[in-house]
Amino acid sequence: xxxxxxxxxxxxxxxxxxxxxxxxxxxxxxxxxxxxxxxxxxxxxxxxxxxxxxxxxxxxxxxxxxxxxxxxxxxxxxxxxxxxxxxxxxxxxxxxxxxxxxxxxxxxxxxxxxxxxxxxxxxxxxxxxxxxxxxxxxxxxxxxxxxxxxxxxxxxxxxxxxxxxxxxxxxxxxxxxxxxxxxxxxxxxxxxxxxxxxxxxxxxxxx
Amino acid sequence: xxxxxxxxxxxxxxxxxxxxxxxxxxxxxxxxxxxxxxxxxxxxxxxxxxxxxxxxxxxxxxxxxxxxxxxxxxxxxxxxxxxxxxxxxxxxxxxxxxxxxxxxxxxxxxxxxxxxxxxxxxxxxxxxxxxxxxxxxxxxxxxxxxxxxxxxxxxxxxxxxxxxxxxxxxxxxxxxxxxxxxxxxxxxxxxxxxxxxxxxxxxxxxxxxxxxxxxxxxxxxxxxxxxxxxxxxxxxxxxxxxxxxxxxxxxxxxxxxxxxxxxxxxxxxxxxxxxxxxxxxxxxxxxxx
Numbered sequence: 001x002x003x004x005x006x007x008x009x010x011x012x013x014x015x016x017x018x019x020x021x022x023x024x025x026x027x028x029x030x031x032x033x034x035x036x037x038x039x040x041x042x043x044x045x046x047x048x049x050x051x052x053x054x055x056x057x058x059x060x061x062x063x064x065x066x067x068x069x070x071x072x073x074x075x076x077x078x079x080x081x082x083x084x085x086x087x088x089x090x091x092x093x094x095x096x097x098x099x100x101x102x103x104x105x106x107x108x109x110x111x112x113x114x115x116x117x118x119x120x121x122x123x124x125x126x127x128x129x130x131x132x133x134x135x136x137x138x139x140x141x142x143x144x145x146x147x148x149x150x151x152x153x154x155x156x157x158x159x160x161x162x163x164x165x166x167x168x169x170x171x172x173x174x175x176x177x178x179x180x181x182x183x184x185x186x187x188x189x190x191x192x193x194x195x196x197x198x199x200x201x202x203x204x205x206x207x
Numbered sequence: 208x209x210x211x212x213x214x215x216x217x218x219x220x221x222x223x224x225x226x227x228x229x230x231x232x233x234x235x236x237x238x239x240x241x242x243x244x245x246x247x248x249x250x251x252x253x254x255x256x257x258x259x260x261x262x263x264x265x266x267x268x269x270x271x272x273x274x275x276x277x278x279x280x281x282x283x284x285x286x287x288x289x290x291x292x293x294x295x296x297x298x299x300x301x302x303x304x305x306x307x308x309x310x311x312x313x314x315x316x317x318x319x320x321x322x323x324x325x326x327x328x329x330x331x332x333x334x335x336x337x338x339x340x341x342x343x344x345x346x347x348x349x350x351x352x353x354x355x356x357x358x359x360x361x362x363x364x365x366x367x368x369x370x371x372x373x374x375x376x377x378x379x380x381x382x383x384x385x386x387x388x389x390x391x392x393x394x395x396x397x398x399x400x401x402x403x404x405x406x407x408x409x410x411x412x413x414x415x416x417x418x419x420x421x422x423x424x425x426x427x428x429x430x431x432x433x434x435x436x437x438x439x440x441x442x443x444x445x446x447x448x449x450x451x452x453x454x455x456x457x458x459x460x461x462x463x464x465x466x467x468x469x470x471x472x473x474x475x476x477x478x479x480x481x482x483x484x485x486x487x488x489x490x491x492x493x494x495x496x
Binding site: 172 | 275
């Protein structure tokens with residue numbers, strides 16, 4: 001009974017408590033991540049499936065994206081090594097443009113789908129972030145599996161990447177941008193101009 | 208991204224088959240990969256001065272260079288531009304016409320047939336990769352679809368619990384630990400040294416390249432090859448249009464997506480440790496037990 005007496009007991013229980021906490025922590029994190037993506041996904045699908053006109057859908061989706069997707073972080077990632085090269089003004093301008101490009105890319109897709117549903121699979125660790133398996137079911141099309149990468153770096157859970165058929169969207173985008181900049185003499189201004197052109201040529205009713 | 212015959216490709220591997228159509232004899236058809244290699248090496252020699260990209264000195268740029276794994280970028284870009292020109296003026300319009308003229312269910316059936324007829328090559332590769340469950344699936348798919356599925360037109364195997372999966376010799380070699388080697392853009396689509404060799408092996412593994420003369424089988428084979436190319440392209444009309452429109456450097460985007468995708472495909476095969484018996488067996492057992 002000596003074991004239970006005194007400091008040893010306190011230390012022992014403290015250690016046990018810590019250990020229990022440690023094992024519980026990832027499980028809790030995974031649970032939160034799952035809930036986050038479930039929430040976000042349900043809201044998104046509700047808008048996509050609703051019978052309201054496309055322009056209204058776009059309006060409703062905008063705040064949802066800005067709240068749940070870490071566009072700044074994705075933008076920085078996509079600029080890669082040129083983020084350091086860019087001047088603070090260029091960085092600011094680029095992030096502003098990137099917001100618009102990304103939002104355009106997402107809202108363009110809204111009209112394509114109707115009657116979609118999704119299921120959430122495993123939540124696994126992926127470096128510092130968490131990866132959530134999700135399957136998107138569209139009518140008359142084979143189900144699409146993808147992984148959503150969720151980061152907590154900004155303080156709250158936010159989407160930082162989507163991986164479809166093994167290809168990470170942000171990595172592909174980064175290699176697109178860096179190749180473009182490299183072929184334009186390493187000039188970040190060239191990318192900014194190209195993004196401006198892209199936004200100017202964007203026709204919102206193309207879909 | 209299905210080329211029709213041998214699984215996933217961002218661009219169909221079509222033009223190789225078209226080249227065969229012009230050459231015509233069955234011998235040249237059988238050894239077309241070798242011929243393609245010859246053409247490639249001639250091309251390589253012709254442009255010797257500018258086929259290799261200079262290695263950058265800046266450490267950050269070097270990092271990008273290594274990640275892209277594209278030593279022969281200048282040559283690849285030339286092939287890419289040529290291929291895209293051919294696509295723009297020939298393949299894409301034909302694929303669009305095909306979508307316009309042929310109703311969806313018929314196209315679907317033709318797609319099933321093309322997938323089924325490639326199943327032997329998938330099977331041999333599954334065996335090569337040492338994945339009995341996958342090999343069994345491919346084998347069952349072939350037997351069921353070629354008989355009950357009327358030559359593959361109906362994907363009965365999928366309904367019976369044997370969904371299609373892709374495999375090719377490039378992935379098999381990846382599982383053996385063969386490195387991909389530098390990236391290559393071939394006339395039939397994005398590739399690498401390993402995957403290019405794999406493409407040749409797949410041609411050898413496909414029984415359709417061994418059909419005897421006569422009985423109209425060779426004409427059928429041509430039709431099948433052309434069909435595969437056009438059908439494969441038709442499945443990616445919107446994807447490729449969007450990519451060409453949205454990417455600032457479509458070449459680099461295709462390269463990146465292809466490399467990531469191949470890596471993920473090889474990983475998926477490596478991590479497939481499913482038992483040999485199909486799913487319904489377990490379900491049945493569970494119900495009984």
